[in-house]
Amino acid sequence: MVSRFKEALNSGKFVITSEVAPPKGTNLEKFLHHIDLLKDKVDALNVTDHQSSVMRFPSLGGALAIIEKGGEPIMQMTCRDRNRMALEADLLFAYSRGIKNVLCLTGDAVPVGDHKEAKGVFDLDSLQLLKTIHQMMDGQDLGGNELDGGVEFCAGAIVTPEAQPIEPQLIKFEKKVEAGAEFFQTQAIYDLDNFKSFMDYARKFKVPVLAGIVLLSSARMAKYMTANVPGIFVPQDLIDELSGVPKEEVLAKGIEIAGRAIAALKKDAICDGVHIMAIGKEEVVPDILAAAGL
Secondary structure, eight states: OHHHHHHHHHHHOOEEEEEEOSSSSSHHHHHHHHHHTTTTSSSSEEEEEGGGGOOOOHHHHHHHHHHHOOOOOOEEEEESSOHHHHHHHHHHHHHTTTTOEEEEEEEGGGGGOOOOTTTEEESSSSHHHHHHHHOOOOOOOOTTTTOOOOOOEEEEEEOOOOOOOOHHHHHHHHHHTTTTOOOEEEEEOOOOOHHHHHHHGGGGGOEEEEEEEOOOOOOOHHHHHHHTTTTTOOHHHHHHHTTOOOOGGGHHHHHHHHHHHHHHHHTTTTEEEEEEEEEOOGGGHHHHHHHOOO
């Protein structure tokens, strides 16, 4: 049975996804509130998987919570923390419980997180995980053994359109398409002209691309990401725009900037949709959609 998210991707509509971050602990009250707030406003909700190598409630558990709430989950799966057997087992369990969408990630390096003594696994990378999912969909595990009961996933990947140099990203993008990626969600994009150039390339492969929209909540955040996060560049005019308003109005300005970008992407049909990342401020995603006229 095709997932609702895959149906949306195939419909030709402007697809909207967002994400919810699980808590560090078992208090799911805020997490569940965000699911309730967003599940009927977007086509699917990503659940992050120990994002930035910070230990949290698992993506698999969060995806199950979305299903229980009547939403459509995209389970993020990183290769950093599990070997191939554990990844395969989680995929079997996920499918058996109605999870049909997976975003394949290699995972951030362990030292950037809060468990610096942990040992990264990286038995597979995101490209190999995509291939694993398709092998399982063909009825075999990575040991060549026949599965008693198959799986069917809509498996996607990420790409970083603002990476410099861009050529390695283009090579990875093409390899992920060849490995069976059915959709892409990008890392944050702010330079729409640069993103248009990337999409001129990506359109050759006829795979849906959802532009990553990260909410800018301050000029300081914008400067920090530009200086410290590989593949993210916030143009100076946006930083100046955030700096030019009183402190109490900065979040509203960030919402306006995000909404403006989404509206432009949709109006000019630059890509197939957007993936909105509010990073701890999920409650303003409806305001971003309103600012975009959606």
